Amino acid sequence: MFETLFKPQSIAVVGASRNPGKIGYTILMNLKMTGFNGKIFPVNRNESEILGLKCYPSLSDIGEKVDIAVLALPVKYIPELVSECKDIGTGYVIIISGGFSETGGAGKEMEEQLARIIYGSGTRIIGPNTVGVYFPYNRVNTALTPPDRVLFPPEGKIAFISQSGALGLLAMDSISEYGVGISAFINLGNMIDLNDLELLDYFGKDEKTGSVVVYIESVSSGKLFFEKIREINRIKPVVVLKSGRTQSSAMAASLHTGAMATNDAILNGALLQAGATRAYDETELLDYGRVLAYSKPLRGKNIAVVTTAGGIGVITSDYISSKHHGIGLSLARLKESTKDAIKKIIVPFGSAENPIDLTADGSTSDYKKILPILLDDPGVDGIIIYALPQTPKMDVSIVDVIQEYANGIKPLVVGVIGSKMGRDIIIELERRKIPAFPSIQRTVKAVKVLYDYGTYMKRRL
């Protein structure tokens, strides 16, 4: 299923251009820059060569198998092009062009026409009104954002399905700051053919995918969507960001996609019932996708905190325990023997009580001794570790220490604050697929997500 989409041997760009202001140029550029190593066929009647690639006057003139055809021409040419794609046996047609159902009745009719053209054939449509796909593992990038403006994430474990193109591209750009990777990105646009349910099925089985994050503006069939999420969430955690929660934002969404918003309270109940994680913005969407992809779920609500900065430990404790501005879990009560063992490691004015404060004297080797002691305490279900760059005894080698204990049954979530060595630490942790977050709040919220998913799974399975 979807083999030719995710691992294409050849991609045609119809409307390819040598003019850097045109979308047909950017798409070609992105395909080349991302390093797609299959065949690229630019299609443009008036050119013989673009960006060093031989250009064809039409799809039929290529005379070879085309796995994916990207259509970047105005809407009036699209039906004829889709027919041509079908005739030459193209697997997937990505229709970048807008001007379909999002603009009204005539566009809607055009979509129905496209659906009729491919009906019964092996050709599938992605879009229309899409920014395309980005598959880092196979170097496929049909995005229409100029590569000098944004970054594309490296290979990773998060599958990202987005109804909005811009939000998807920008969120990917943002996470690239820390080298957060994805397994695939796909923008479904107006979704006249290939849909989110099929992709959920695919990513549920995809070995490279550890979690699936979905941004949606409308739910076309809530019941089916719910059933699919419930099914897949048990195999791979699913995170959903749904826009249009309120009446006024629902109005904006319906102008945007031509679909009515659904009742948010029912959606919320359905997601809880499915055990899916709900995100409320793009940061949460990717943070939650990341922690769920990298960590085992929490099996209890008792969290230990280790820090070299007292204030950060206390704020974290507040967030853990409080229901308002907090996640309503518990600070683990450590056994006396645990505390005694920790006391022997830390300085006398440090704290062996949870939150454990090593103070400015805390070193990476102290962490190396403390982590196994905490993990052995049956009262600890998970640990928040702060890897903070402000003191001389702490450096990027903390990552090696954390990695040693990161794959056990009790999850470790790392909090890092700072923009220089702090950033380096996060990037290094990310490279090793250990969940790390650049703020107290984001760290604690990630822990809550592991708890909710763990609770759901424990109760249902």
Added chain:
Amino acid sequence: MKINEYLIKAKNGILDESTIKEMLGSFGVKVPKGVLVENYPQKINLKYPLVLKVSDPEVLHKSDVGGVRLGIKNSMELRKEFKAMKNRFPDSKFIIETMEKEGLEIIVGAINDRDFGLAIMLGMGGIYTELYGDVAFRLIPIDGLDAEEMIGSVSINRFVEGFRGIKVNKEKLKNLLLKISEIAYNIGERLNQLDLNPVIATEDDLVVVDAKLSLK
């Protein structure tokens, strides 16, 4: 009786309260002891205080039009109130039922959402539901865990342990949610809305005091 035999009595898609309660009762949902009458009954085997209500699918919002009398203490009062109500609704039938003791008023409902299909709702009764959005929805059918999680997510949960002398029986509330899910599931796509409002919850039991049902 099968569920269809109740639903067939709907007029313009609305089922009268007495039929709904009979249907609920057949699924084991507790409703007040009562009788449906057209004229003042010769004899009543119900304990006072009583409630007198008009039962007519055409009168949906009974209390707005003087179709409900609560706390009737004796037969003299009942006779007087019945006469007045009969004058107001000469062509209707009437429910006379026992008045439930006080408890926590909650709402249990089912709706047929355009996008999600059948969904069940649990919320605190009265004005607070709307004020605080203190409700939980789940798609139908639900299981026992769904029911427990619904209860856990609304403020009714605070009364499960007891709060200011008011306590709610969690097991029975869970059972009620499962039964309403089952009933709505059986009605299926024809269901438009089912409203049990209020349901009086106490430490011992849950009783559906008023019920409305509309079909598509």
